[in-house]
Amino acid sequence: MTGSKISELRLDHVSRGFGEVLALDGLDLTIEGGEFVALLGPSGCGKSTALNCLAGLLPLTNGSITLDGRRIDTLPPEQRGFGMVFQNYALFPHMSVRANIGFGLKMAKVAKADARRRVEEAVALVQLGDHAAKFPGQLSGGQQQRVAIARAIVMEPALVLMDEPLSNLDAKLRLEMRTEIKRIHQTLGLTTVYVTHDQEEALSLADRLVLLREGKVQQVGPPETVYTEPANRFVAGFMGYRNELELPVSPGSGTTAGDKTVVLGELTGTRREDLGETAVAAIRPEDFTVGDGPNAMEVDVEVVEFQGREQAVQARTAGGDELHLRVQARLAPGDRVTVSVPPERVLVFAADSPAAPEEVA
Numbered sequence: 527m528t529g530s531k532i533s534e535l536r537l538d539h540v541s542r543g544f545g546e547v548l549a550l551d552g553l554d555l556t557i558e559g560g561e562f563v564a565l566l567g568p569s570g571c572g573k574s575t576a577l578n579c580l581a582g583l584l585p586l587t588n589g590s591i592t593l594d595g596r597r598i599d600t601l602p603p604e605q606r607g608f609g610m611v612f613q614n615y616a617l618f619p620h621m622s623v624r625a626n627i628g629f630g631l632k633m634a635k636v637a638k639a640d641a642r643r644r645v646e647e648a649v650a651l652v653q654l655g656d657h658a659a660k661f662p663g664q665l666s667g668g669q670q671q672r673v674a675i676a677r678a679i680v681m682e683p684a685l686v687l688m689d690e691p692l693s694n695l696d697a698k699l700r701l702e703m704r705t706e707i708k709r710i711h712q713t714l715g716l717t718t719v720y721v722t723h724d725q726e727e728a729l730s731l732a733d734r735l736v737l738l739r740e741g742k743v744q745q746v747g748p749p750e751t752v753y754t755e756p757a758n759r760f761v762a763g764f765m766g767y768r769n770e771l772e773l774p775v776s777p778g779s780g781t782t783a784g785d786k787t788v789v790l791g792e793l794t795g796t797r798r799e800d801l802g803e804t805a806v807a808a809i810r811p812e813d814f815t816v817g818d819g820p821n822a823m824e825v826d827v828e829v830v831e832f833q834g835r836e837q838a839v840q841a842r843t844a845g846g847d848e849l850h851l852r853v854q855a856r857l858a859p860g861d862r863v864t865v866s867v868p869p870e871r872v873l874v875f876a877a878d879s880p881a882a883p884e885e886v887a
C-alpha cells in the first residue's frame with residue numbers, strides 16, 4: 527500500500543468569510559508531495575476553515591486551490607481523492623473494524639480480492655490485527671482512532687487531512703498515536719495536512735508549520751526555525767516564550783528593569799525607533815538560571831512543581847510581574863532568589879503588538 531503521489535498542492539490567496547468574519551484571509555501555501563504540514567493556532571484562528579476548504583466541505587470566498595496544476599477547489603469532496611481523519615472519528619457502530627476500514631473501497635466498487643488485501647494491509651499497518659473482527663464499541667479510544675486512520679489511508683489518498691485527531695485521547699495515548707501517525711506518514715510516503723492547537727504536537731510531527739492568527743498567516747517554516755526564530759510576539763508566545771515583561775525602553779541600548787539597566791535581547795519584527803516608551807521582553811522558562819548573571823532580577827518563589835530533573839517554578843518580581851521558570855536548582859515557596867537570563871535568550875517586541883492568548887503562552 528502506498529499513498530498516491532502528488533508533486534504539489536497549491537493554495538493561492540484562499541479566503542473564506544462568514545458574514546462579517548473573515549475566518550481565513552488570503553492563505554498562500556504550497557505543499558510538496560510527501561510533506562507533513564501542520565496548521566497551528568489558537569481556537570478561532572481559522573485552522574478548521576482552512577482544512578474544510580481543502581477538503582471541499584466549504585466553498586472558498588476567494589482564491590484557488592490547485593493539485594499538480596489542476597484546479598480542484600470547484601470539485602466536490604469525493605472527487606478530490608483526499609482522506610480525512612477527524613476528532614470525532616464517527617465509525618459505523620454496527621460494522622466490524624474490517625468492514626469499517628473496507629467501507630470506502632466497497633463504495634468505490636474496488637474488486638473484492640483487491641479490497642480484502644488492502645484492508646488487511648491497512649489493519650496490519652495500524653496494528654489492529656488482534657481486533658479486526660471486533661466492533662467499535664469494544665475498542666479503546668486509541669484503537670478507534672487507528673481504525674479511523676486505516677479507513678482514510680486504505681483509499682490511498684493523494685492527501686490526508688487530519689483535524690485535531692488526537693484531542694479526544696488521554697495524554698499517554700496521545701503520545702503513542704503521535705508516533706504512530708508519523709510512522710504511517712513516513713512508511714506510506716503520504717502528504718499530510720494536520721490541524722492542531724498543540725504546539726508540541728505540531729513541532730514533533732510536522733516538516734513545516736503554518737501559524738495562523740485571526741485567519742492570517744503569521745509564519746511558515748520548519749519547526750526548528752519557527753521555534754528558534756519566531757517572527758513576532760504572537761508566534762513567540764506559541765513557541766514557549768511564556769514570560770513577558772513590559773519594560774521601559776531606555777535611551778541607550780536595551781530596556782530598564784527597576785533600577786538596573788539590562789541589555790535585552792533581539793528585536794524581532796520591529797525597528798527600535800518604533801518601540802515607543804515601553805517594550806515587551808519575552809523569555810522562555812528554561813532560559814532562566816538561578817544565581818547572579820546578566821539581566822539579574824530578584825524574585826519571590828510562590829509555587830514549585832516537581833518535574834523530575836527540573837522544577838517548574840512560579841515566582842514574582844519586585845515589580846509584581848509573574849514569572850515562570852524551569853530550573854534545576856531546588857527551590858521552595860517563600861525563597862527569595864536572584865535569577866538571570868542571557869541577553870541573547872531574550873526577544874523584544876513592541877508593547878502594542880498582538881500577543882498569544884494566555885492559555886497557550
Ligand SMILES: Nc1ncnc2c1ncn2[C@@H]1O[C@H](COP(=O)(O)OP(=O)(O)OP(=O)(O)O)[C@@H](O)[C@H]1O
Binds near residue numbers: 548549567569574575
Ligand atoms: N459556520 C460558521 N459560521 C459562522 N462563523 C464561523 C463558522 N465556522 C467558523 N466560523 C468563524 O470563523 C473563525 C475561524 O473558525 P475555525 O473553526 O476555522 O477556527 P479554528 O482555528 O479551527 O478553531 P477551533 O480550534 O476552535 O476549532 C471563527 O471566528 C469562527 O467563529
